Amino acid sequence: MAAALAADAQQLAAVVEAAISARSPRLGRAAHARALRLLAPSVPPFICAHLVNLYSKLDLPGAAAAALAADPSPTVVSFTAFISGAAQHGRPVPALSAFAAMLRLGLRPNDFTFPSAFKAAAAAPGSAAVGPQVHALALRCGYLPGDAFVSCAALDMYFKTGRTVLARRLFEEMPNRNVVAWNAVMTNAVLDGRPLETVEAYFGLRAAGGAPNVVSVCAFFNACAGAGCLSLGEQFHGFVVKCGFEKDVSVSNSMVDFYGKCRCAGKARVVFDGMGVRNSVSWCSMLVAHAQNGEEEEAFFVYLVARRAGEEPTDFMVSSVLTTCAGLLGLELGRALHAVAVRSCIDANIFVSSALVDMYGKCGRVGDAEQVFFEMPQRNIVSWNAMTGGYAHIGDARSALAVFDDMITGGETAPNYITLVNVLTACSRGGLTKEGYELFETMKQRLGIEPRVEHYACVVDLLGRAGMEERAYEIIQQMPIRPSISVWGALLGACKMHGKTELGRIAAEKLFELDPQDPGNHVLLSNMLASAGRWAEATDVRKEMKNVGIKKDPGRSWITWKNVVHVFHAKDTKHEMNNEIQALLAELKGQMQAAGYMPDTQCALYDLEEEEKESEVFQHSEKLALAFGLICIPPGIPIRIMKNLRICVDCHRAFKFISGIIGREIIVRDNSRFHHFKNYECSCKDYW
DNA sequence: CTAGGGTTAG
Numbered sequence: 265m266a267a268a269l270a271a272d273a274q275q276l277a278a279v280v281e282a283a284i285s286a287r288s289p290r291l292g293r294a295a296h297a298r299a300l301r302l303l304a305p306s307v308p309p310f311i312c313a314h315l316v317n318l319y320s321k322l323d324l325p326g327a328a329a330a331a332l333a334a335d336p337s338p339t340v341v342s343f344t345a346f347i348s349g350a351a352q353h354g355r356p357v358p359a360l361s362a363f364a365a366m367l368r369l370g371l372r373p374n375d376f377t378f379p380s381a382f383k384a385a386a387a388a389p390g391s392a393a394v395g396p397q398v399h400a401l402a403l404r405c406g407y408l409p410g411d412a413f414v415s416c417a418a419l420d421m422y423f424k425t426g427r428t429v430l431a432r433r434l435f436e437e438m439p440n441r442n443v444v445a446w447n448a449v450m451t452n453a454v455l456d457g458r459p460l461e462t463v464e465a466y467f468g469l470r471a472a473g474g475a476p477n478v479v480s481v482c483a484f485f486n487a488c489a490g491a492g493c494l495s496l497g498e499q500f501h502g503f504v505v506k507c508g509f510e511k512d513v514s515v516s517n518s519m520v521d522f523y524g525k526c527r528c529a530g531k532a533r534v535v536f537d538g539m540g541v542r543n544s545v546s547w548c549s550m551l552v553a554h555a556q557n558g559e560e561e562e563a564f565f566v567y568l569v570a571r572r573a574g575e576e577p578t579d580f581m582v583s584s585v586l587t588t589c590a591g592l593l594g595l596e597l598g599r600a601l602h603a604v605a606v607r608s609c610i611d612a613n614i615f616v617s618s619a620l621v622d623m624y625g626k627c628g629r630v631g632d633a634e635q636v637f638f639e640m641p642q643r644n645i646v647s648w649n650a651m652t653g654g655y656a657h658i659g660d661a662r663s664a665l666a667v668f669d670d671m672i673t674g675g676e677t678a679p680n681y682i683t684l685v686n687v688l689t690a691c692s693r694g695g696l697t698k699e700g701y702e703l704f705e706t707m708k709q710r711l712g713i714e715p716r717v718e719h720y721a722c723v724v725d726l727l728g729r730a731g732m733e734e735r736a737y738e739i740i741q742q743m744p745i746r747p748s749i750s751v752w753g754a755l756l757g758a759c760k761m762h763g764k765t766e767l768g769r770i771a772a773e774k775l776f777e778l779d780p781q782d783p784g785n786h787v788l789l790s791n792m793l794a795s796a797g798r799w800a801e802a803t804d805v806r807k808e809m810k811n812v813g814i815k816k817d818p819g820r821s822w823i824t825w826k827n828v829v830h831v832f833h834a835k836d837t838k839h840e841m842n843n844e845i846q847a848l849l850a851e852l853k854g855q856m857q858a859a860g861y862m863p864d865t866q867c868a869l870y871d872l873e874e875e876e877k878e879s880e881v882f883q884h885s886e887k888l889a890l891a892f893g894l895i896c897i898p899p900g901i902p903i904r905i906m907k908n909l910r911i912c913v914d915c916h917r918a919f920k921f922i923s924g925i926i927g928r929e930i931i932v933r934d935n936s937r938f939h940h941f942k943n944y945e946c947s948c949k950d951y952w
Numbered sequence: 953c954t955a956g957g958g959t960t961a962g
Contacts, residue, residue, distance in 0.1 A: 277953075313953050320954095344954040351955095379955040416956045447957040479958045486959080517959040548960040583961045618962040646962050 280314050284321045292318050296331075313342040320349020325358065332362070340371050348380035351387070359384035360394060367401075375411050378402045382417035386424035395421045409439055416444045423452035443474050450483035454490055462487035463496070478512045485518040489525035497522050510535075517545045524553025529562075544570075548580045555588045563588045564597065577604050579613040586619035593931070593938040593947055595627040614640070618647040625654020627940075628947040630663070645677050652686035658949045661694025672711075681716055688722035697730040721750040728758020733767050749778050756785070760792040768792050783809065783816040784909075821885040821907045825896050832888040835880070845891040849882060852891070856921040864914040881914040886932060890919065894926065902929035910934050920944050 279298065283291035296315055312335035319328035332338060332346050343366040350359035363381050366373065373381065378398065385395040399408070399418055407414040415438055422431035431452070438445055446469040453461035466484050469476060476484075481504055488497030501510075501519060509515045516539050523532035532553035539546060547570040554563035567585045571577070582605050589598035602620055605611040611620070617640050624633035633654040640647060648671050655664035668687050671679055684707055691700025704723045707713050720743055727736040736755055740747050752774045759768030772789040779785065786809045793802035809816065822831045832839065839845060865877035886907050893903035911919075911934045923930050924944030932939040940947035 280953090310953060317953060339953090341954050346954090348954060374954080376955045383956075413956050418956095420957065442956095444957045449957095451957060477957090482958050512958095514959040519959095521960070543959090545960045550960095552960065578960090580961050585961095587962070613962095615962045620962090622962065644962090650962070 277314055280318045283318060287322065289322050289324060292322050292324075310339075310341075312336075313339060313345055316342045317345035317349070320345050320353075323349070323353045325350065325353070325355060329358070338366075338369070338371075340366070340374050340377060343371060344374070344377045344380065347377060347384065351380045351384040354387065356384040356387040356389075360388055363398075373401070373405065375407055375414060378405075378407055378411075378414045379417035382414075382421040386421040392425050392427075395425050395427075409434075409437060412438075412440050412442050412444070415440075416442070416448055419445060420448040420452065423448065423456075428452075428456070441472065441474075443469065443477055443480065446472075446474060447477070447479045447483060450480060450487070454483055454486045457490070459487035459490035459493075463491075463493075478509055478515050481509050481512075481515050482518040485515075485522040489518075489522040492526055494526040494528065497526065511540070513539070513541050513543050513546065517543075517549050520546065520549040520553055524549065524556055527557055529553045529557040529559055544575055544578050544581060547573075547575055548578070548584055551581070551588070552584050555584065555591065560588050560592045564592070564594075577608050577610070579610040579616050582608070582610060583613070583615040583619040586616070586623045590619070590623040590626040591938075593627050593940050595624075595629065595940070598623040598627060612641055614642060614644060614647065618644075618650050621647060621650040621654065625650060625657055628658055628949065630654050630658055630660060643677060645680055645683070648677055648679070649682045649686060652683055652690065656686040656689040656693065659690060659693030659695075661690045661696040661699070664690030664694070665696070665699060679711060679713070681713055681718070684711075684713055685718050685722060688719060688726065692722060692726035692729055695730070697726055697732075700726045717745055717748045717751060720745075720747065721754050724751055725754040725758065728754055729761070731762050733758050733762065733764045737767060737770075747774070749775060752778065753785075756788055756792075760788060760795070763792075763796055765792060765796045765798065780812075781814060783814050786814060787816055817908055819885050819907070819909045819912075821889040821905050823889045823893050823903070823905050825893070830889070830892055832885040832892070834885050834888075835883040836885065836888055839888070839892065841892060841895065844895050845888055848891045848895060849887060852918075852922060852925070853882065855925050856918060859921055859925060861918065861921045864917055881912070884912055884915050886911060886915045887918065890922065890930065894922075894928070899928070902931050904931045904933070907932060907934040911939060916946065916950075920946055 279291070279295040283295050295318065312331060315331040316328055316335070319331055328346055328349055332342055335342050343362055346362050347359045350356070350362065359380065363373070363377070363384070381398045382395070385398050388394055398421075402408045402414055402418065408418065409415050415434065419431050419434045419438075422428070422434060435441070435445060435449060446465055449465045450462045453459065453465060462483055466476065466480060469480065484500055485497060488494070488500065504510050504515065504519075510519065516535055519535045520532045523529070523535060532550060536546065536550045547566060551563045551566040551570070554560070554566060564585065567581065567588075570581070575581070582601060586598060586601050589601060602611070605616050605620070610616050617636055620636045621633045624630070624636065633651060637643070637647065637651045648667075651667055652664050655661070655667065664687050668679070668683070671677060671683070684703070688700050688704060691697070691703065701723065704715065704719060704726075707715060707719070720739065723739060724736040727733070727739070733755065736758065740751060740755065752771045756768055756771040756775060759765070759771060768789065772785055775782070775785040786805055790802045790805040793805065818833060820831055820833050822829050824830075830839065863878045863881060865874065865881055886905055889905045890903060893905065897903055911932050916939065919930050919932065919939070919941045921944065923941035930941040932941070937948065
């Protein structure tokens with residue numbers, strides 16, 4: 265009988281092992297049922313430990329807890345199986361409760377228990393006291409400093425709970441420093457934003473005669489990514505290939521990420537394309553490498569290919585691709601992704617839902633953003649910033665202030681400097697000058713947030729838009745920090761808007777000092793002088809540009825049709841379809857004027873008669889490109905135009921009319937953002 | 953039968 269039982273138990277153990285490695289709850293439950301059938305009524309204790317292990321590894325916490333509770337005489341092994349499972353799957357609180365329960369039963373943790381207990385203590389929210397208690401217990405049980413596993417876990421726990429000095433001391437005093445200990449130092453230094461320390465630790469490991477492993481290599485690439493050390497990482501890449509580490513998926517993933525973060529999406533692509541095995545992290549890293557380098561279309565394409573290759577949409581994947589949709593102002597794509605998120609049950613994930621708020625906000629759909637935001641089970645600083653950012657985007661100052669008040673009274677998440685930038689921007693665009701100014705004045709004393717240069721830029725913009733350029737200038741002069749390009753740029757913009765030519769000149773001179781090669785500032789000054797009728801001075805600025813050798817990029821727009829890129833310059837007559845383009849523009853002009861369109865000629869550069877100015881702005885490159893698109897691209901397809909400079913005011917106004925009259929969606933990507941024109945409106949709500 | 957350090961996101 266006993267022999268039969270032992271044989272069954274051995275078989276059962278094999279089935280359990282198979283279920284774990286196949287990550288199959290179905291096989292697991294079958295194994296459990298078989299255990300009960302075979303061994304009831306007296307299930308031997310080691311079988312219970314097997315079952316706890318089974319459910320822990322399969323990440324079925326309820327079943328694991330039930331199996332542990334059903335163990336008639338739980339041992340350190342069944343408890344340890346439970347604790348490790350909970351710690352590994354990010355449930356530190358149940359892990360620590362089990363650890364405490366085990367101690368209450370008088371069971372002594374062993375050298376397998378402590379590493380998991382430390383891991384749980386490192387991740388437990390708001391319980392910095394637990395780690396040291398586990399540490400004391402490990403000392404008393406004699407596992408420290410001798411046991412390498414236990415001391416590495418303790419070390420990591422101190423790093424992750426912010427006790428860096430203590431962690432370092434533990435590391436210095438370790439008698440048996442192994443590669444895992446060095447890796448703990450390396451990875452935590454990256455996490456804490458000290459990438460150079462990671463590199464140092466790597467060379468420390470080498471100097472001590474240690475051999476790096478895949479974890480060390482990942483950490484090294486992360487450090488290079490964090491510090492922007494492209495050439496160091498490239499050299500390391502060579503070494504990694506020589507050692508064969510690049511065959512490890514995580515290593516290749518970290519290389520893709522490294523090249524992406526160092527602004528080399530192309531090199532990331534080469535690594536990615538060369539990978540023999542990819543996982544969902546690989547796809548996500550490649551997607552982000554494109555997205556973070558302004559290649560949103562490519563990023564979205566990676567998502568499509570990943571789905572076609574059978575990748576499930578994970579929370580990582582969906583939040584990243586939503587950010588891409590936000591960057592593209594791709595509302596339709598974003599909506600589709602929202603549906604995917606709901607179907608995959610990840611829409612409540614804080615990253616995904618914050619990305620949804622961000623996407624809807626950037627696409628100008630504040631109502632949809634609010635719906636997601638107010639239904640979020642929990643919110644963090646990024647969620648609040650996405651929501652206030654959405655209000656800032658369309659200049660809804662009242663709502664921005666209201667949600668900001670909610671945030672302060674709720675008290676769960678403290679605002680940070682980005683929140684303040686958003687609320688101030690909303691006030692500025694929404695014309696709540698007084699409220700915005702008060703917020704700026706009191707932010708340090710009331711919220712403990714020191715105004716940064718971004719806030720100064722906001723308040724200069726705020727006062728400038730309200731016509732208080734002189735007050736804005738006073739503030740700039742009293743700033744405790746050096747005014748940046750954006751601060752002077754805000755002042756110049758306001759001066760141009762309100763015709764404050766003299767002050768505008770001062771701002772422009774400062775901009776020339778800070779960024780002498782930027783043609784945009786010169787053009788802005790020249791335009792300001794021109795629109796004030798000071799043609800001679802405007803011409804002087806242009807001449808000066810020529811003398812100093814600053815070239816204004818000639819404005820050009822392009823549009824793709826049937827895989828051919830058609831480029832247009834202002835007053836361009838060279839296109840083969842020029843006759844049709846001119847005829848359509850003339851026709852559109854008539855329809856627009858009938859609908860109430862008045863040309864805005866403030867961007868005309870030369871002293872011309874009003875009529876001449878009007879015909880000049882009607883030959884702008886973006887209008888030519890649009891006419892071409894309207895002629896060639898079949899109805900129903902949005903017309904996508906790219907421009908190397910910012911879209912001009914008159915074209916912006918005209919495109920709104922045309923979108924309504926023709927009933928077509930027009931998308932312009934200029935050098936600073938996207939504009940989605942639809943039904944007489946633009947997604948930017950005229951703020952850009 | 954049970955263990956430490958790892959890659960991607962808002």
